[in-house]
Amino acid sequence: MSSSLPKKFTAQEVLDILEVIDYNESDLENDSTDDEDYEPEPDKETGTKTSVLLNPLPMKKNKKKKVYEWTKDNFNPPDSVFRGKVLELPENYEVQSPMHYFKNFLMDDMLELIVKFTNEYSVEKSGKSIDTNKKEIEQIIGMFLRMGLAKMPGVKCYWETDTRYDPVAGVMSRNRFQSLLSNLHFVNNNLATNEEKSDKLWKIRPWLKLFRNNCLKVIAHENNSIDEMMIPFKGKFSKLKQFIKGKPHPWGIKVWARTSSA
Template sequence: MPPVQKGHLFSVQDVIAAVQNGESDFEMDSDDTDASEMDKENQQPIDCPANDDVDIKFRWLKKEFISPNTDFSGSEITNDATSLLTPLEYFQKFVTEDMIETLTRNTNEYSLQKNGTSVNTNNKEIEKMLGMYLKMGLMQMSGVRMYWETDTRYTPASDVMSRNRFQSLLTSLHFINNLTVSEMEKKDKLWKLRPWLNSFRERCLQVVPEEHNSVDEMMIPFKGRFSNIKQYMRGKPHPWGFKLWMEYDKSELGLSGDVVMKLASTLPEGQNYKIYADNYFTCVPLVVKLLERGIHYVGTARQVRLPDCNLEDEKSLKKKGRGSFDVQVEGNHNICAVKWYDNRAVTLVSSFAGPEPVQKIQCWDKATKTIIDVERPYIVGTYNKHMGGVDLLDSFAAKYKFPMKSHRWYIYIFWHTIILAVINSWLLY
């Protein structure tokens, strides 16, 4: 399998398959710079569904877009709680005592099967290890041993557990009894972590979703020829999001469309939830499929995913000046496409947001070196307001690096769920 190319998005299955085929030596590589959204405007995505693959016909017209009624009828996220829980109680909403108990039992069994002697840990010691991991991530050092060395000793970790005991637990962590797993279950590439992931996802799904949800990919750093494992998630925009772990298979909508549909399946139908995503995910058949479930969508779009939608080209809009835009409406499904020119042109598609009301915003003009008023369509404003929550979490998680190396690649996914549990706990608080 070729090395990662910038701008190319690999699914979780792609990365795991490469790891299982021995194509990873787990050497650190944290560079993950994608091409800008504007530069990808006219590139054909490899998973974009062909027009003939989707049995939906589109008819784009030059007419006024009439926004449908999108009043939200879902559950309120607040409740009548009169007192706050402790930080641990919030954390245990996502990492429960039962999950810790199962982890402890499987860790003891695995160490016995591997070494002939059990590591003989207990729930309290596993909880201490998780706490040490979080503390050590706040005070980052180049290696685990440094937290116990005389000159660099970090007492929040070193006073809790000895270095040898800590490393022994790390190498023994296990999430399933290998001897009880069938060959059918082992066809799942995440079978060693599957019980933990299922439990964690079940806890996440118990959180009441908000009206506005952004969808984006997120990187799980690990060391190998593939610099990261990608995870797709649904999030809230301010300041981070509730995350769900899922894997995806391609469908008639392509991988990116399938991602959004499966995340949207966790939202109740017919209650006017709104989803926001960038141009990697957006295609018109996806917007139609979401509308059938009573879920609305706003996203930037690549021109190649808008067949027969004859919006003005960038040169024409540039001549009209900053703030100029063009609108097309899909007549069969009432979907609006807006191309807006600021410093460059960007195209957005929505099932509920159009150009009106046009807003006046202040922008810096390089030519005159002054602040000028620029017209901005409503669809652009609502996208900017509600998109980006996953990117904030991605940036936070990327900075939270743990110095312990492991050849068991799925351990990095486990630690990632711990970080997500902490952030989810903070959001509930």
């Protein structure tokens, strides 16, 4: 049997091998992170050192699902007996005129308040009283009701020659109508406190309370419906104006109404 002899290297081959070994060891020493003077280079994109360990992300906790269990219980219906006043008209009751019923809500003392504060404001504004009276205030209210029945693009159209509407234009002149509206007041602005002025409706609040009290005098029926309704309005008064998508009149003032079959 022939035994394999170890390979013999020449002197030059040995020198070449030693040179390669020295080069590799120097690379390992330069790459070592155990050196006291070693500082990792900052990351080119984030500027942070690559040797810093990132905090692990917090584990999401599984929320327990609520479990609902149906139980049997006796149902006690609420008391639905109507305990309000029952409306019974007298035998000899005579139906009054529409104005009679209208006056139950808009009473003379309420109109006199408008007259008083309107005249006071006109003196404060121009130094001369507009000198209005209860009859003119009633006429203005009636004119607005008529305008609601015959709508036009603008208020001036009711007095224009081509679009004149006598139930409005025949009551008073356009200049007098606009002059009264520009001075119309329900309170004395100078006597209102800062707390009262924080109310968005402070300029008509006292008068509105009187009107509401008259509405509460109406005896409620057994069956009522309470729902929101929109008063169509797109004017400049924006403190109460809202936009509700899907409504027949999306722009306006939202109010709550209680209605019955009567």
